[in-house]
Amino acid sequence: MSRSNPRVLSTLERAGGFASAQEVYRLMQREGESIGLTTVYRALQSLVNDKIVDVLRRDDGEAIYRLCGEAHHHHLVCKGCGDTVEIEGGAIEKWAKSMAEEHGFREVGHTAEVFGLCSKC
Amino acid sequence: MSRSNPRVLSTLERAGGFASAQEVYRLMQREGESIGLTTVYRALQSLVNDKIVDVLRRDDGEAIYRLCGEAHHHHLVCKGCGDTVEIEGGAIEKWAKSMAEEHGFREVGHTAEVFGLCSKC
DNA sequence: GCACAAATGAAAATGATTTTCATTTCCATG
DNA sequence: CATGGAAATGAAAATCATTTTCATTTGTGC
Numbered sequence: 001m002s003r004s005n006p007r008v009l010s011t012l013e014r015a016g017g018f019a020s021a022q023e024v025y026r027l028m029q030r031e032g033e034s035i036g037l038t039t040v041y042r043a044l045q046s047l048v049n050d051k052i053v054d055v056l057r058r059d060d061g062e063a064i065y066r067l068c069g070e071a072h073h074h075h076l077v078c079k080g081c082g083d084t085v086e087i088e089g090g091a092i093e094k095w096a097k098s099m100a101e102e103h104g105f106r107e108v109g110h111t112a113e114v115f116g117l118c119s120k121c
Numbered sequence: 122m123s124r125s126n127p128r129v130l131s132t133l134e135r136a137g138g139f140a141s142a143q144e145v146y147r148l149m150q151r152e153g154e155s156i157g158l159t160t161v162y163r164a165l166q167s168l169v170n171d172k173i174v175d176v177l178r179r180d181d182g183e184a185i186y187r188l189c190g191e192a193h194h195h196h197l198v199c200k201g202c203g204d205t206v207e208i209e210g211g212a213i214e215k216w217a218k219s220m221a222e223e224h225g226f227r228e229v230g231h232t233a234e235v236f237g238l239c240s241k242c
Numbered sequence: 243g244c245a246c247a248a249a250t251g252a253a254a255a256t257g258a259t260t261t262t263c264a265t266t267t268c269c270a271t272g
Numbered sequence: 273c274a275t276g277g278a279a280a281t282g283a284a285a286a287t288c289a290t291t292t293t294c295a296t297t298t299g300t301g302c
Contacts, residue, residue: 003248003249021290036250037290041289057182060289061184062288062289076220076224091213092212099208099235100237103197103239109236110233111234112231112233113231114217114230115232116228116230117228119226143258158282159260159281159282159283160281162258163280
């Protein structure tokens with residue numbers, strides 16, 4: 001079941017740990033690696049499932065993948081240049097938990113993302 | 122140049138100020154309004170340009186539009202039955218704001234959603 | 243070697259969004 | 273009331289990322 005193709009992972013690393021599936025594919029082609037686009041997509045999905053990479057969205061909707069640490073964190077993304085900063089989210093954890101409890105929900109998870117224009121944009 | 126079709130805006134309002142282009146289109150159709158999908162897209166783009174609506178992305182990459190300045194709320198969604206509860210997010214607003222300030226970001230927005238299993242599931 | 247599961251990838255399908263282009267609606271002016 | 277051009281409209285085609293299908297290849301244990 002582990003389709004986390006190591007060549008895809010290593011290419012993503014070489015790309016600066018931040019690229020779309022199409023970019024990873026083109027990069028591997030340019031480097032002479034023989035691989036299909038389908039496999040790149042599957043490998044990236046696998047890596048996301050295994051929580052080895054994170055997936056975000058560009059403004060145009062294209063999914064971009066990036067290596068991430070295991071600690072649960074959130075992102076502050078610049079709408080202009082796509083620059084991303086990891087931010088601490090202790091407040092959110094508590095908020096999500098208390099809101100869920102209040103309404104009798106179990107097995108609680110959450111998503112949260114902050115976006116804006118960074119100082120350079 | 123102002124293609125900010127008022128019927129599209131009013132439909133977006135009626136949708137709770139939060140919907141994708143396709144949803145706005147389907148909603149208008151269901152209500153018997155005669156309009157083309159193309160026009161809905163153009164109107165929404167126009168509204169974004171005029172800063173009357175904000176655009177975000179769903180996890181699947183679909184663009185969703187929401188009225189600017191609308192007092193926005195967050196959702197607690199059940200993974201089992203899809204039931205949704207609106208929850209208060211004062212804590213998030215503060216968190217997003219302070220995180221953004223800390224990193225020199227302007228024009229800050231955020232998304233946040235909590236999910237889990239409701240008491241019935 | 244042989245069978246069988248997993249991996250692969252080419253091609254087709256999907257679905258949102260954009261573009262093209264012919265037609266219609268508006269509006270000012272003769 | 274024309275009428276002429278600019279803006280708006282929308283159906284259909286094009287685009288593009290992503291997913292699915294399915295036939296083929298690869299790998300592994302027997």
